[in-house]
Amino acid sequence: MRRGLMFCLCGSLALAAGCGGGSNNSNSNNNNNNGTPTQNTQPIAVNGGPPAAIKLSGIYPNGAFTSVTVCVPGSSTSCQTIDGVLVDTGSFGLRLLSSASGGELTLALPSTSISGSRLGECVQFADTSFIWGPVATADVKIAGEQASSVPVHVVGDTSFASVPATCSTGGLDDDTLAVLGANGILGVGNFQQDCGSFCSTGNPPTGFYYQCPASGCVPTLVSLTQQVQNPVGLFAADNNGVIVELPAVNSPQPSVTGSMIFGIGTQSDNALGSATVFTLDPTTFGFTTTYNNVAYSGSFIDSGSNGIFFLDATTTGMPVCTDATAWYCPASTTQFNVTNQATGGSPHALTFSVGNFDQLTTGSNAAIDDLAGPNAGTFDFGLPFFYGRNVYTSIAGTSAPGGVTPYWAY
Amino acid sequence: MRPTLSQILIGLLTVGAISLPAMAALGGDVSSVQEDQAHMKAALQIRTGQAYTVHELHQESGTVVKEFISPAGKVFAVSWSGPFIPDLRQLLGEYFDKFSQAAQTRAQRPGRTPLMIEQDGLVVQTGGHMRAFTGRAYLTDKLPEGVSTDAIR
Numbered sequence: 013m014r015r016g017l018m019f020c021l022c023g024s025l026a027l028a029a030g031c032g033g034g035s036n037n038s039n040s041n042n043n044n045n046n047g048t049p050t051q052n053t054q055p056i057a058v059n060g061g062p063p064a065a066i067k068l069s070g071i072y073p074n075g076a077f078t079s080v081t082v083c084v085p086g087s088s089t090s091c092q093t094i095d096g097v098l099v100d101t102g103s104f105g106l107r108l109l110s111s112a113s114g115g116e117l118t119l120a121l122p123s124t125s126i127s128g129s130r131l132g133e134c135v136q137f138a139d140t141s142f143i144w145g146p147v148a149t150a151d152v153k154i155a156g157e158q159a160s161s162v163p164v165h166v167v168g169d170t171s172f173a174s175v176p177a178t179c180s181t182g183g184l185d186d187d188t189l190a191v192l193g194a195n196g197i198l199g200v201g202n203f204q205q206d207c208g209s210f211c212s213t214g215n216p217p218t219g220f221y222y223q224c225p226a227s228g229c230v231p232t233l234v235s236l237t238q239q240v241q242n243p244v245g246l247f248a249a250d251n252n253g254v255i256v257e258l259p260a261v262n263s264p265q266p267s268v269t270g271s272m273i274f275g276i277g278t279q280s281d282n283a284l285g286s287a288t289v290f291t292l293d294p295t296t297f298g299f300t301t302t303y304n305n306v307a308y309s310g311s312f313i314d315s316g317s318n319g320i321f322f323l324d325a326t327t328t329g330m331p332v333c334t335d336a337t338a339w340y341c342p343a344s345t346t347q348f349n350v351t352n353q354a355t356g357g358s359p360h361a362l363t364f365s366v367g368n369f370d371q372l373t374t375g376s377n378a379a380i381d382d383l384a385g386p387n388a389g390t391f392d393f394g395l396p397f398f399y400g401r402n403v404y405t406s407i408a409g410t411s412a413p414g415g416v417t418p419y420w421a422y
Numbered sequence: 423m424r425p426t427l428s429q430i431l432i433g434l435l436t437v438g439a440i441s442l443p444a445m446a447a448l449g450g451d452v453s454s455v456q457e458d459q460a461h462m463k464a465a466l467q468i469r470t471g472q473a474y475t476v477h478e479l480h481q482e483s484g485t486v487v488k489e490f491i492s493p494a495g496k497v498f499a500v501s502w503s504g505p506f507i508p509d510l511r512q513l514l515g516e517y518f519d520k521f522s523q524a525a526q527t528r529a530q531r532p533g534r535t536p537l538m539i540e541q542d543g544l545v546v547q548t549g550g551h552m553r554a555f556t557g558r559a560y561l562t563d564k565l566p567e568g569v570s571t572d573a574i575r
Contacts, residue, residue, distance in 0.1 A: 193532030
């Protein structure tokens, strides 16, 4: 909430000196031409999510939240700052929940049309839940950075066309605050577009972009530039990736705070340093994790997953919880030693612990290090992996220190 | 990729891309389904092993769907990987409703996790992230003798 206030001040030219603090004191949104570094650090908090969502559905464990300011393109006055937005390095693009469905977004953003019909988007998540709503355009401002005319996804806009049948995978409809648990999702992962060439050439896939004339929504192709975009890649500077920094969480905490830093090797505060680089395999979009002498491919790092999800109960010896099969509930906390390695990269040994989900989530804690669950055949290093680390996520097609993008590094 | 898979698939024959009816829903009869490959717009590879046959469909959308077929001609497992989640209504067939009900009613805190359903012999597991999804579903009591679930991927 305080962050939101700071944002508004930062957007005001007259009060620039009051913003940023520390060494980065520029209010410049779009340049380094005057030699003053752009303020590239945005506070994030693992705080259980927006209060309105906690009231509806309880604490969101291991979610990193931040605020984002959106403006009608070109306007400095038609703006709104949305807080409680989930920081997600596992998706690409900004999605904001409409106030019509319990979110904060009330600002009317210009909608995108394809062949004279409004453009709608369906996004399906790994758990087969989905969100739906129109594509619109906004200037996106985070810290001192700005991306202009960014295609964004407005979720849960009840005045828009209803969810197409082919959007539903059978899972949960996430289009309300109670289910989504956030006022939006800020996808700052490894890619610039949320779909890419599969949505711009050939036959349009079902379950992604739709054009929505009065007769009903039908799947459509969308050019790369009109697809919903990772706003970081459209910043004028510091646009090759992000670093998520969170403190170690040795025991469960109600809240911890950290930073999202824009750019890798673009300023004095975002050097790659000695971090090990894990370039994404072009086939699996991941790297290899070795456990008990077995190599599992397709491992990935994702701040938007709220535990470390790996293998299965048989392989790990960790029983799943009887009431929540997405989580492990061992009798006692158990340590795992694994080795991560990307194709052509260096191996990196890693230790993490698995605790009992039921016992760890009884209180009002939001930052819980040892939450883990099953994920057949691979490893999903979610937010607990980020505790006590600086995790780099570079964007495909950009230039960044450390080798070929896209990569993760830590 | 995994040792278990290669062990089980020893001696398999790659037939190559051919246009035969290929898709059958989970639990269905492979010979009874004629219409689905067109729906999937997919190139097909059939690999025949001793324990089972794999129909591998490379969808135009980039997602690879595999169907695991028992010697009795029944689909006992399906898996997928790629940029899109396949049409689960089609792929899970008569088990879709049971899956959907479980996916929508699972009890847990808000948050993003892979999906893990085990109910009455139906196992559905999904994971991954935007542009890189994975998943599988199988019927525990229909697995052919000696087949490890590690091979279903």
